[in-house]
Amino acid sequence: MGMFQTMTSxxxxxxxxxxxxxxxxxxxxxxxxxxxxxxxxTQGGIYVLQVLDWYSSTFSLMxxxxxxxxxxxxxxxxxxxxxxxxMMIGYRPCAWWRILWCYIxxxxxxxxxxxxxxIHTPVTYGEYVYPSWAIAIGWxxxxxxxxxxxxxxxxxxxxxxxxxxxxxSKLLKPVEQWGPALEQYRELYKASIYHVSSSTSFxxxxxxxxxxGCDASLDPSVV
Numbered sequence: 001m002g003m004f005q006t007m008t009s010x011x012x013x014x015x016x017x018x019x020x021x022x023x024x025x026x027x028x029x030x031x032x033x034x035x036x037x038x039x040x041x042t043q044g045g046i047y048v049l050q051v052l053d054w055y056s057s058t059f060s061l062m063x064x065x066x067x068x069x070x071x072x073x074x075x076x077x078x079x080x081x082x083x084x085x086x087m088m089i090g091y092r093p094c095a096w097w098r099i100l101w102c103y104i105x106x107x108x109x110x111x112x113x114x115x116x117x118x119i120h121t122p123v124t125y126g127e128y129v130y131p132s133w134a135i136a137i138g139w140x141x142x143x144x145x146x147x148x149x150x151x152x153x154x155x156x157x158x159x160x161x162x163x164x165x166x167x168x169s170k171l172l173k174p175v176e177q178w179g180p181a182l183e184q185y186r187e188l189y190k191a192s193i194y195h196v197s198s199s200t201s202f203x204x205x206x207x208x209x210x211x212x213g214c215d216a217s218l219d220p221s222v223v
Contacts, residue, residue, distance in 0.1 A: 055138035069106035
């Protein structure tokens with residue numbers, strides 16, 4: 001249910017016309033997933049489910065999660081991410097989260113991914129060994145959620161103007177439309193973009209000195 005809500009929220013946030021038809025779109029997505037899931041509950045459905053679980057829930061999940069950590073911590077910037085969260089919740093999270101986002105979490109994900117690759121064997125179910133075409137379908141399922149990431153990145157770089165370095169540098173920055181929906185918070189967000197390394201803060205939102213048990217004065221990232 002959580003993953004489904006994430007998907008519907010992405011559609012609503014990305015396409016304006018969906019907001020007025022959220023119930024209809026949600027119903028259509030539920031019906032589509034119901035149809036797609038029917039093969040998994042048939043007499044031989046366990047074999048289909050095993051292929052999906054063997055390939056899709058391991059490699060693609062780890063690669064996407066690792067990519068998200070790298071982008072947030074090292075490309076978008078953990079300091080800017082801190083400011084975004086401060087704007088939303090009213091106080092600055094403690095330094096422990098910075099360590100998790102930048103080092104511990106991506107490190108653990110990378111370790112699990114590499115370990116999964118090392119010990120990987122072709123899919124089986126009990127004593128049943130899948131044929132080569134079934135294994136190929138499994139890898140196809142795994143690639144379906146990974147290929148769009150580099151494909152869209154290459155598409156954006158290709159359509160941008162300037163040298164490769166300038167194209168990538170421009171694409172690594174937030175677009176004009178990125179930011180809070182409310183105008184007053186959008187102005188604060190834009191200010192934080194241009195002063196991310198300075199002492200820019202949101203005093204009207206920072207009413208508490210205690211940060212969920214973490215004192216702001218103990219956070220070395222607070223300027």
